Amino acid sequence: MLSNENLDVFYALRRKELKRSVRDVYSKVGTPINVGGLAFLTGGTLDGEKEKRLGAEFRTALSQLISQLGKPNISDFFPALAWLDVQGVERNMKKVSNWMEHIFDFVIAQKRKLCEVDHVRAKEKKYWGKDFMEVLMDYKDHDTGVGNHHMVQRKSHLNKLTYLHAVVKETLRLHPVAPLLLPRSPTKSCTVGGYTIPKGTKVFLNAWAMHRGPQFWANPTEFRPERFLEAHDESKLDYSGNNLSYIPFGAGRRMRAGLVLGERMLMHVLAVLLHLFEWELPSGARLDSEEKLGIVLEKSTPLVVVPVPRLSNLDLCE
Numbered sequence: 001m002l003s004n005e006n007l008d009v010f011y012a013l014r015r016k017e018l019k020r021s022v023r024d025v026y027s028k029v030g031t032p033i034n035v036g037g038l039a040f041l042t043g044g045t046l047d048g049e050k051e052k053r054l055g056a057e058f059r060t061a062l063s064q065l066i067s068q069l070g071k072p073n074i075s076d077f078f079p080a081l082a083w084l085d086v087q088g089v090e091r092n093m094k095k096v097s098n099w100m101e102h103i104f105d106f107v108i109a110q111k112r113k114l115c116e117v118d119h120v121r122a123k124e125k126k127y128w129g130k131d132f133m134e135v136l137m138d139y140k141d142h143d144t145g146v147g148n149h150h151m152v153q154r155k156s157h158l159n160k161l162t163y164l165h166a167v168v169k170e171t172l173r174l175h176p177v178a179p180l181l182l183p184r185s186p187t188k189s190c191t192v193g194g195y196t197i198p199k200g201t202k203v204f205l206n207a208w209a210m211h212r213g214p215q216f217w218a219n220p221t222e223f224r225p226e227r228f229l230e231a232h233d234e235s236k237l238d239y240s241g242n243n244l245s246y247i248p249f250g251a252g253r254r255m256r257a258g259l260v261l262g263e264r265m266l267m268h269v270l271a272v273l274l275h276l277f278e279w280e281l282p283s284g285a286r287l288d289s290e291e292k293l294g295i296v297l298e299k300s301t302p303l304v305v306v307p308v309p310r311l312s313n314l315d316l317c318e
């Protein structure tokens with residue numbers, strides 16, 4: 001589902017969603033907005049208020065899920081006690097998972113209904129597959145420059161934004177989304193660096209610390225995107241997980257799932273929002289990059305900024 005080819009096919013859907021977000025930002029020009037919520041694209045299955053309500057509910061469920069995931073769980077450290085579920089982490093996790101499944105079921109049911117209606121309409125128009133055609137036609141476009149007369153959208157645009165790529169890489173170095181990656185567990189007892197790891201041990205890899213290791217990085221705590229542009233062999237500092245000093249998407253068999261979508265969406269959303277708007281701090285506010293450590297890294301204080309349109313042509317978001 002997340003292969004390059006499939007992601008190309010769904011490109012039009014992602015672009016449509018992004019345009020909706022941009023329109024939303026335009027409607028809030030001059031007022032402080034929480035950037036975290038912006039990258040949260042909703043899917044466009046539902047309309048208006050219903051979508052807003054469900055989007056808010058999904059966000060709440062997701063943040064509860066992340067907070068449960070981040071809780072140190074006594075059951076992990078003393079598996080013999082796991083059946084007691086002392087802190088109720090498992091109980092809460094089941095509750096949130098059911099809640100999310102309920103939301104997904106609802107959206108899928110709505111989508112099915114829409115598809116049935118569309119199918120009837122399409123049959124009437126003998127134009128079944130229009131969306132797919134639109135996607136293919138979009139993809140044939142060979143824009144080369146971004147300029148001030150287009151919204152950033154093509155892969156070719158994004159590929160040219162080398163500095164932005166470096167900024168994203170440097171951000172993921174200092175603030176990796178999953179600082180301890182996902183836990184590993186050896187199927188056989190083994191020895192690593194002189195330490196015995198018994199079979200079945202839950203092992204956390206501290207990617208956050210590796211990304212700041214002075215043995216790998218010059219001035220490791222300094223935010224300096226140029227380091228990625230200066231690298232002699234760029235493949236050494238890509239997202240492949242082959243270089244263990246830089247593993248923002250993980251490494252080995254557990255990585256990759258969301259790599260292409262994550263990288264593309266992050267670049268696309270950022271490029272569009274930076275191209276169309278200047279972003280200012282609300283008066284008196286201070287920029288900080290402090291983080292809350294958890295299984296998923298979050299900012300301690302959400303980033304709230306004020307959008308100011310950069311381009312005169314507001315029709316770009318139409």
Ligand code: HEM
Nearest residue numbers: 177178181182248249250251254255257258261262263266
């Ligand atoms: C900037 C975006 C993203 C970053 C930085 C990121 C990072 C990560 C990391 C570090 C891991 C752990 C890998 C490991 O332990 O080796 C992971 C796992 C995973 N990610 Fe992402 N991810 C991103 C976006 C996505 C997206 C968009 C999806 C799905 C649509 C996704 C789905 C997954 C899944 C399913 C796993 C678990 C794989 C497993 O259990 O083996 N990720 N991600």
